[in-house]
Amino acid sequence: MNLKDELPLDHHLATVYRYGAGLCGLILLAFAGLGFADALSPLDTAGDTIAGMSTNIALSVISTVVGLALLAGAVIGGNFASVLNMTVGALFVLSGFAHIFVLDRSANILDFGMSNVIFSFVMGLVIATFGMYGRVSSKLSHDNPYWRRRHPEQAARERAKATGASRAALEQHRP
Structure with missing residues (x-):
């Protein structure tokens, strides 16, 4: 680390x-x-x-x-x-x-x-x-780097979900 x-x-x-x-x-x-x-x-x-x-x-x-x-x-x-x-x-x-x-x-x-x-x-x-x-704190926001460090699996899932959603939005706007 x-x-x-x-x-x-x-x-x-x-x-x-x-x-x-x-x-x-x-x-x-x-x-x-x-x-x-x-x-x-x-x-x-x-x-x-x-x-x-x-x-x-x-x-x-x-x-x-x-x-x-x-x-x-x-x-x-x-x-x-x-x-x-x-x-x-x-x-x-x-x-x-x-x-x-x-x-x-x-x-x-x-x-x-x-x-x-x-x-x-x-x-x-x-x-x-x-x-x-x-x-x-026990209530760190999910964009906090310390929360992401303590919860790597959940952070990876959220990152993948956000990346997938942004890719889907890009593909939807293509002609």
Whole structure:
């Protein structure tokens, strides 16, 4: 199975993957920019807040890298953007769980607070939802490439039926 072959380049789902990656990437870059503008020290855990969340330069750098990766996914689009969104979304959720356990401990080098954990969960779910849109559902339409991949026999029957109907229509209009 080759992911490039699963989704046609002009499929409408590619737009959802692109916009989702781009939007979330811009949000992360805005947060990182605000963190850099505050000129915090790299691993400062003094509790400075930006947009209601605690931050430091290390968290701003990570946010910049992930934001740029999502913007690159938005530019590339297609299945790459979808897989990137699902992966980054899962990593955000895992980061939220990991940081719950280090709150108020010396291992909290990114200075996560509870608001950061909640943001990590929410942002992870939003990014993953953009990546899974049109791929994960029990009610996919029959023109969806993921449905056709999961139901090859029925897709072949429908394709043959459509091809036969179009041939019959062409032969009917011949003089």
